Amino acid sequence: MKQFDKVYHTEHGKGHIVAVTYRTNNNLYMCYFPKGKVTEFVTHKALIADTDEVVSLERRDPREERVNDDIQQALNDLFFGGQPPQG
Secondary structure: OOOOOEEEOOOEEEEEEEEEEEEOOOOOEEEEOOOOOEEEEEHHHHHHOOOOOOOEEOOOOOOOOOOHHHHHHHHHHHHHOOOOOOO
16 A cells, blocks of 8 residues: 555545555555545554455445444344354
């Protein structure tokens, strides 16, 4: 990843990386989204693994809620006795 690469915000759409802070294991990117005049920071690992809540390399549906694995497991335990729902 480098300066001016495209990134996407769940609410503000397309933006780009405006600055890179180089780190040994995990670079930090400052991203700007002109539609909302918003700046967000995201790490290289979060961007590549698509684990950041608002910034990604691909467009996301803003209504699509991202549930982390711990919450999903707790819901499965509560409603389905630890088994995933049958389809």
